[in-house]
Amino acid sequence: MAEEELWCNHVRQNKDKFRDEGVSTVSSIDQARVETSVEDKYSSYLDMKDMDGQEQPRLHRGRHIAYLKKGLTSLSDRFTSLDASRPWLVYWCVHALELLGVQLSKEEAAGVVEFLGKCQNPNGGFGGGPGQYSHLAPTYAAVNALVIIGTPQALQLINRSTLVEFLRSMRTEEGSFRMHEGGELDIRGVYCAVSVARLTNVATESLFANTVHWIMRCQSYEGGFSGAPGMEAHGGYTFCGLAALTLLHAHHLCHTPALLRWAANRQMKYEGGFQGRTNKLVDGCYSFWQGGLFPILHTLLAQEDVANLSTERWMFNQEALQEYLLLCCQHSRGGLIDKPGKASDFYHTCYTLSGMSVAQHFTSTARHRTLVTGPKDNELIPTHALYNVGVEAAVSATQYFNSLPVPIASSPASQTEAGDATDVQDTDKQTTTATKPSCTCDTTQVKT
Amino acid sequence: MREAQIQLRVMCSNDDEYVSEEDVWVLYKDREEWADVTPLTQDDGPNAVVKIAYTDAFTDVYDYFRAVVASGEMSERALELTEDAINMNAANYTVWQYRRKILKHLGSDLKKELAFCREMIEMNPKNYQVWHHRRVIVDWLKDASKELRLTEMIFSQDAKNYHAWEYRQWVLRTFKLFDGELDYVDRLLEEDVRNNSAWNQRHFTITQTTGFTPDVIQREVHYVKKAIEKVVNNESPWSYLRGVVQHCDGRMGSVGDLENWCRQMYEGGQRSPYLLTFIIDLMEDKMEHEPDLRPSVLKHCLQICICLATEHDQIRQEYWRYIGRNLSHRFGA
Ligand SMILES: [Zn+2]
Numbered sequence: 001m002a003e004e005e006l007w008c009n010h011v012r013q014n015k016d017k018f019r020d021e022g023v024s025t026v027s028s029i030d031q032a033r034v035e036t037s038v039e040d041k042y043s044s045y046l047d048m049k050d051m052d053g054q055e056q057p058r059l060h061r062g063r064h065i066a067y068l069k070k071g072l073t074s075l076s077d078r079f080t081s082l083d084a085s086r087p088w089l090v091y092w093c094v095h096a097l098e099l100l101g102v103q104l105s106k107e108e109a110a111g112v113v114e115f116l117g118k119c120q121n122p123n124g125g126f127g128g129g130p131g132q133y134s135h136l137a138p139t140y141a142a143v144n145a146l147v148i149i150g151t152p153q154a155l156q157l158i159n160r161s162t163l164v165e166f167l168r169s170m171r172t173e174e175g176s177f178r179m180h181e182g183g184e185l186d187i188r189g190v191y192c193a194v195s196v197a198r199l200t201n202v203a204t205e206s207l208f209a210n211t212v213h214w215i216m217r218c219q220s221y222e223g224g225f226s227g228a229p230g231m232e233a234h235g236g237y238t239f240c241g242l243a244a245l246t247l248l249h250a251h252h253l254c255h256t257p258a259l260l261r262w263a264a265n266r267q268m269k270y271e272g273g274f275q276g277r278t279n280k281l282v283d284g285c286y287s288f289w290q291g292g293l294f295p296i297l298h299t300l301l302a303q304e305d306v307a308n309l310s311t312e313r314w315m316f317n318q319e320a321l322q323e324y325l326l327l328c329c330q331h332s333r334g335g336l337i338d339k340p341g342k343a344s345d346f347y348h349t350c351y352t353l354s355g356m357s358v359a360q361h362f363t364s365t366a367r368h369r370t371l372v373t374g375p376k377d378n379e380l381i382p383t384h385a386l387y388n389v390g391v392e393a394a395v396s397a398t399q400y401f402n403s404l405p406v407p408i409a410s411s412p413a414s415q416t417e418a419g420d421a422t423d424v425q426d427t428d429k430q431t432t433t434a435t436k437p438s439c440t441c442d443t444t445q446v447k448t
Numbered sequence: 449m450r451e452a453q454i455q456l457r458v459m460c461s462n463d464d465e466y467v468s469e470e471d472v473w474v475l476y477k478d479r480e481e482w483a484d485v486t487p488l489t490q491d492d493g494p495n496a497v498v499k500i501a502y503t504d505a506f507t508d509v510y511d512y513f514r515a516v517v518a519s520g521e522m523s524e525r526a527l528e529l530t531e532d533a534i535n536m537n538a539a540n541y542t543v544w545q546y547r548r549k550i551l552k553h554l555g556s557d558l559k560k561e562l563a564f565c566r567e568m569i570e571m572n573p574k575n576y577q578v579w580h581h582r583r584v585i586v587d588w589l590k591d592a593s594k595e596l597r598l599t600e601m602i603f604s605q606d607a608k609n610y611h612a613w614e615y616r617q618w619v620l621r622t623f624k625l626f627d628g629e630l631d632y633v634d635r636l637l638e639e640d641v642r643n644n645s646a647w648n649q650r651h652f653t654i655t656q657t658t659g660f661t662p663d664v665i666q667r668e669v670h671y672v673k674k675a676i677e678k679v680v681n682n683e684s685p686w687s688y689l690r691g692v693v694q695h696c697d698g699r700m701g702s703v704g705d706l707e708n709w710c711r712q713m714y715e716g717g718q719r720s721p722y723l724l725t726f727i728i729d730l731m732e733d734k735m736e737h738e739p740d741l742r743p744s745v746l747k748h749c750l751q752i753c754i755c756l757a758t759e760h761d762q763i764r765q766e767y768w769r770y771i772g773r774n775l776s777h778r779f780g781a
Contacts, residue, residue, distance in 0.1 A: 016763075021679045026607065027642035074499045080506055084540040089498040111495040118493050130491045131514055132542040182545045184580040186614075221651055221691030227610070230617050230655070232648035234610065261725075264767040265683065272763070278644040278683050280608065308773035315766045 006057070006373075007272060007320045008042040008327065016269045027279050034281050037340040038271045041328045056374040057326035059356075060334070064349065065102055067334030068093045071346050072108070084128030084135075087119055091141035091148075092350035098148050098390050099353045099380040113154045116142045120159065124166030134166050135180040140192035147199060147397040148389050155400055161407035164202040167193050175210030186227040187218050191240035194247045195387055199394070201401035212250035215241050219255060222278065223262030233262060235276040235289035242296055243386045251300045260301075263293045264315055271328070272320030273339075274355075283338045284329040285348050287321055287355020288388065295358060295385040302364065311366055318359040322373035325356050357383045473505060476512040481525065487511035488518055506536050517546055522553040531564065538572045544581050551585075558589050566598060573602050579611045583618060592623040600632075607636055608645045617652060629653045641675050644684040651691055660695035668692045669704035680713070686722040690729065700733040721761040724752050728771070735779045746779045 010016055018035055020028040049055060072093040075082075082089060090112055097104065104112070118130040119142060125134030126142040146154040170177045170193065177189030190211055197203035217229040218241050224233025225241030242259065245251050266274045266286065274286035294314035301309055329336045329352050335344025336352040357380040362369040372379045384394040476482050489511055492499065502510075513533045516526045530547040533540060551561060562585055568578045586592055599616040602609050620626055630653055636646040650668075658664050669692060675685040693700050701707040710727050731749045735742050753772035757765045 019681065021681060023641065023679045025640040025642055027640055072497055074501065077501045077503050077506070079498075079500045080502060080537055081539055083500055083502075083537050084542065086498050086500075093498070107495075108497075111497050114493050114495055115497045118491055118496075127542065128540070130493075131488075131517075132540070133545060135541060179576075180541055180545065182548060182584070183541060184576055184583075220648065221694065222648075222687045228614055228617075230621075230652045231614055232610070232645050260767070264764050267763055269761070269763040277608070278687060279642045280644070305774060305777075308770060308777055310766060310770065313766050315770055317763050317765065320763060 006046075006323060007317065008323045009046065011039050011042045011270075012046065018270065030281055031279075034339060035270050038282070038324075038328055041340050042323075045327050057323060057378075058374055059326060059378040060330055061100055061377070063332075063334035064330075064336065064353075065097065065100055067344065068097050068100075068102075068346070068349065072097075072112075084132060085138065085141075086129045087116060087126055087138035087141040087145065088128075089346055090116065091145040092346040094145045094148050095383075095389060096346070096350045096353050098393070099357050099383065101381055104149065109149050109151060109154070112145060112149060113151070113157055116146060117157050120157070121166075122162070124159065124162030124164070124169075133180050135183070136167075136170060136177060136189050136192040137179060139163070139166070140196055143196045143199060144387060144389050147387070148393045150393050150396060155397060158200055160200050160202050160401075160404070163196065163200065164204075164207070164407050167197060167202070168207060171207065174214055175208065175212075176214045177211075187215065187225060187237045187240045187244070188227070190215060191244045194244040198247045199387060199397060199401065201398075201404060202407055204406060208248055212245060212248050212253055215245055215250075216253050219259070223255065223258030223260075224266075224277075225259075232277060235266065235274065235286045238263070239289045239292055242293055246296055246300070247386055251296075254300075256297065256300060259293070260297055260315065263290055263297065266290045267316050267320065271339075272317065272324035273328070274321070281339065282324070284325060284336060284355070285338065285351035287325060288351040288358065291316060291321060291355040291358045292385050292388065295363070298364065309364075311364055312369060313362055313371070314358070316359075318362075318371050319373055321359045322356060322378075325352050325359075326374060326378070353380060354383050354388055356380055358385065475505065475508045476529070477508055482512060485512060485515050485519075485521075488514035490514065509533050509536055513543060513546075517542075522550045524554065526550055527554065527556065534568065538568055538575050539577055541577050544577045548581070548584060558585055561585050562589070562594070569598070569602070573606065573609055574611060576611065579615045583615060586619070587622070592619050592625065595619040595623075596625060603636070607640060607643050610645075613645050613649065617649075620653075621656060626653060626657050629657075637675065641679055642682050642684055644687075647684045647688045651688060660692065662697075665692055665695055665703055669706070673704065673709060680718055680723060681720040683722055686726060689726070699737060701730050706730065719755075719760050721756060721764075724756055724760060728752055728775075732775065735775075742779045743781070746775065749775055749779075 018028065018031045020032070045057070071089065075089070079089070094104070094112065116126065119126045119128070119132070119138065121127055121134045123134065125136070126139045127134050128138045143158060146157055167177075170180070170189065172178065172185065176185050177193045178185045179189050194203070194208065194211070197207060215225070218225045218227070218231075218237065220226050220231070220233040222233040224235070224238040226233055227237045238259070242251070242254065245254055265278075266276075267290070268275055268282045271282040273282040273284060274290035275282050276286050276289070294316055298309065298314060325336065328340050329338075329348075331337050331344035333344070335346070336349045337344050338348050342348075360370055360372050360379055361382040362371060363382065370379060382391045383389065384391045387394050389397075477487060487508070509529065509532050512529055516529060527547065527550045530543050530550065533543045534547070537543075550556070551558070562582070565578060565582045565585060569582065572578050586595060596616065596619060599612045599619075602612040606612075620629060630650065633646050633650045633653065636643055637650075640646070654660060654664060654668070660668075669689065672685045672689045672692065676682065676689070693703055693706070696703050707730055710723060710730065713723055714727065728749055731745050735745050735749075750772050753768045753775070757768035757772070761768065
């Protein structure tokens with residue numbers, strides 16, 4: 001069949017290769033080295049294609065599924081360094097499988113729910129493993145994994161009233177969040193707290209008072225967001241900042257043109273994938289952290305500049321990203337990777353596939369358009385750009401939790417502040433029964 | 449036990465199944481001084497998922513750690529136990545937090561703790577817990593005399609280590625140690641003019657000290673122009689330049705003769721996308737302030753957008769098309 005030429009053909013022209021202008025530095029040497037390894041991948045694929053014709057870049061579904069299923073069950077002792085991140089391991093595997101269209105068996109799902117139950121603490125939140133202190137990151141991972149599983153047992157496992165107490169205890173006076181008791185404080189804390197609070201409908205006005213202003217202190221002069229005020233713009237933290245702002249309905253505070261420019265510039269012109277920071281190297285996981293910014297930005301811009309927005313595409317090169325992922329980031333033994341030469345791991349498998357899903361699915365209010373590189377069955381299920389769980393899972397979990405009342409805070413100061421959480425995706429929002437209309441957590445109150 | 453610990457560290461940092469040849473490691477369950485404690489196994493449940501095949505030594509140490517936390521023991525031996533637990537997994541924040549509780553409770557020698565923490569940082573420079581621990585201890589000690597040098601040692605291996613930069617910024621701010629920071633940034637940029645972390649640090653340092661006064665803006669524009677003249681196709685200084693001129697009261701092009709400077713490069717045949725982008729910014733600024741010039745400037749602007757989309761920055765084609773539409777919408781007739 002006649003097809004458009006693959007984007008990666010550009011490597012045969014050598015035009016987009018990095019030039020160091022006679023000034024060789026650590027950064028330029030590293031960049032040139034990565035381009036060479038990427039060129040090898042693209043060239044050997046193109047040479048094969050020239051020889052035997054039709055084969056389009058293929059997603060090795062079977063291998064990745066086997067890799068993920070194995071990981072979800074048991075891991076070698078090399079994973080000891082992730083012993084305080086086990087809910088993460090669960091989420092990475094479960095979400096990647098979800099994207100690949102794999103439903104867990106009843107037993108597998110029950111096993112996950114039961115294990116995450118062991119990680120949930122009586123004082124609220126989830127720890128990195130059974131018996132570990134509650135921490136916002138595994139709390140986020142556990143809630144997302146349970147939302148993906150989506151059964152009543154999974155959703156009901158989350159103790160919402162202790163969860164909100166845990167979130168409240170992590171909050172600082174200025175509205176930022178610590179990761180755990182006595183732990184570090186950065187924009188991940190804000191995102192994890194906002195995300196789980198929105199998903200499970202426990203957000204109140206007082207819980208996130210001033211949080212948006214703290215987030216805004218993290219937008220750097222480059223346009224992206226940093227982990228803490230004053231730091232360098234960074235892909236992971238930018239996603240946290242923008243998603244949290246959006247979930248708090250305060251995206252109007254963000255300097256959107258600067259953010260858009262920064263985000264667009266993170267796509268590598270030679271490799272096709274994204275880098276995390278200016279002048280750093282391409283890395284598969286930023287396919288989601290950076291790529292995931294574009295659907296959010298598109299939604300934001302639709303509110304002020306809809307006439308000029310494309311109705312067909314995100315503002316990055318969706319084909320180039322997919323080619324990078326398909327041709328440079330699939331490990332022969334299953335799982336996906338950061339860049340050629342690296343070993344696969346569950347984190348990169350999860351975020352490369354999440355980024356691929358974003359690149360495949362364009363959605364605006366008016367239309368849904370799929371843009372799949374390679375054979376049709378490369379298509380993944382669409383992911384929700386703010387939570388990074390499947391769209392369907394996010395919608396049904398939101399419906400379920402929005403039908404429940406927002407837990408009333410036990411601390412006296414916040415007793416009157418419980419309000420209903422409004423979902424950004426405009427999934428069925430149901431007004432809660434436990435709150436007075438005057439104190440609902442609506443947009444105008446949160447954004448002041 | 450010292451030697452055993454070093455062995456163990458080798459084992460962990462290689463993350464290989466390296467087994468110590470000398471059998472110096474004694475499991476806690478075989479140690480007389482721990483005979484009074486009943487180890488507490490991890491409650492994974494019968495159908496655990498993501499089950500890690502721990503080594504016996506790991507399970508043993510963590511069984512005792514759990515027992516200690518459960519009983520609330522805060523002793524010297526418990527402190528040593530946390531050190532072993534950290535050596536086996538430096539990312540276990542629960543252990544670090546419990547260790548801090550013990551340190552506080554015992555009134556331990558924090559200088560010694562800093563030495564331990566330094567070793568941990570050297571072995572795990574990209575771990576959140578080690579840097580946070582250092583911050584807490586230095587905050588308790590109120591002594592940051594060794595801290596800048598520590599980060600410099602880390603930067604000598606990886607000049608873009610995010611954790612180290614975040615820590616350095618905290619030290620600079622908390623202990624007001626900004627003297628000499630711009631010189632340090634200079635040296636890093638001298639080594640690698642593409643080091644974006646160093647450019648960011650330059651911005652941070654100025655924000656925290658003099659601020660972007662008119663004099664400082666002049667000086668910085670001069671500095672950044674030099675850097676760009678050295679390597680044009682380097683996004684970092686272009687971004688920084690934009691960050692600096694944002695602080696101008698007046699027009700973007702009014703400082704440092706940027707408009708002419710850009711035009712000269714352009715006329716000299718330079719087509720770096722960063723130069724072209726900056727030219728668009730200058731023109732946008734002009735259209736904002738001089739409505740009369742809009743028609744001619746807009747035309748030129750849109751031409752550059754097309755060149756970027758189709759030739760000099762093709763990968764960002766969608767972006768440049770959007771920018772073109774947005775500009776015509778705002779400044780067109
Ligand atoms: Zn990565």
